[in-house]
Amino acid sequence: MSTRNTLNWVDLMTTDQQAAKNFYTELFGWQTRDEPIEPEGTYTMFLSGDDSVAGAGEYPEEQTQQGMPAVWNSYITVDDVDAKTKEAEQLGATVVMPPMDVMHAGRMAVVRDRAAPTSRCGRTATTRARRSSTSRVR
Structure with missing residues (x-):
């Protein structure tokens, strides 16, 4: 899944x-x-x-x-943070925070769509599981 x-x-x-x-x-x-x-x-x-x-x-x-x-804040898993950030920008979003590495959690960016909500997307460094030791992406 x-x-x-x-x-x-x-x-x-x-x-x-x-x-x-x-x-x-x-x-x-x-x-x-x-x-x-x-x-x-x-x-x-x-x-x-x-x-x-x-x-x-x-x-x-x-x-x-x-x-x-x-x-x-809510965070959305994507395969490629950099590509998804560029795609969001092409669709009219404002990049609030460009893609960056986040500690041991992976990579993330923050974008604001044209209607003003701010979204966060990222790719986890490991397979997501619901355990406290699992890396998270914001």
Whole structure:
């Protein structure tokens, strides 16, 4: 079964990561595992048992000061991030963040379509499975 062109991950960008962790662990009974990100910061994995179900990160202070709202992001699996980003641009999308490698997770880009929603696409570094040790792409 192919997961190509399907939603594969969600994560929350927030101004208060600890408050989000407290809220979602209490609401859904999730556990958390923090992973360091460069140059400084932490990406939180929300876990249901052994399964990674979502992630969360905190905006840098500058974006928090600019009033960035908390937002849940959706990610779509594609075979070739670079080609799909070019195709989206040809169809009128704006490239918000060009293709880039993401830690051990694979490759991703962020595009905004003409109607303004922002989409993220990526290719995982490994076959997707619903285990917390599996790489994810945003």
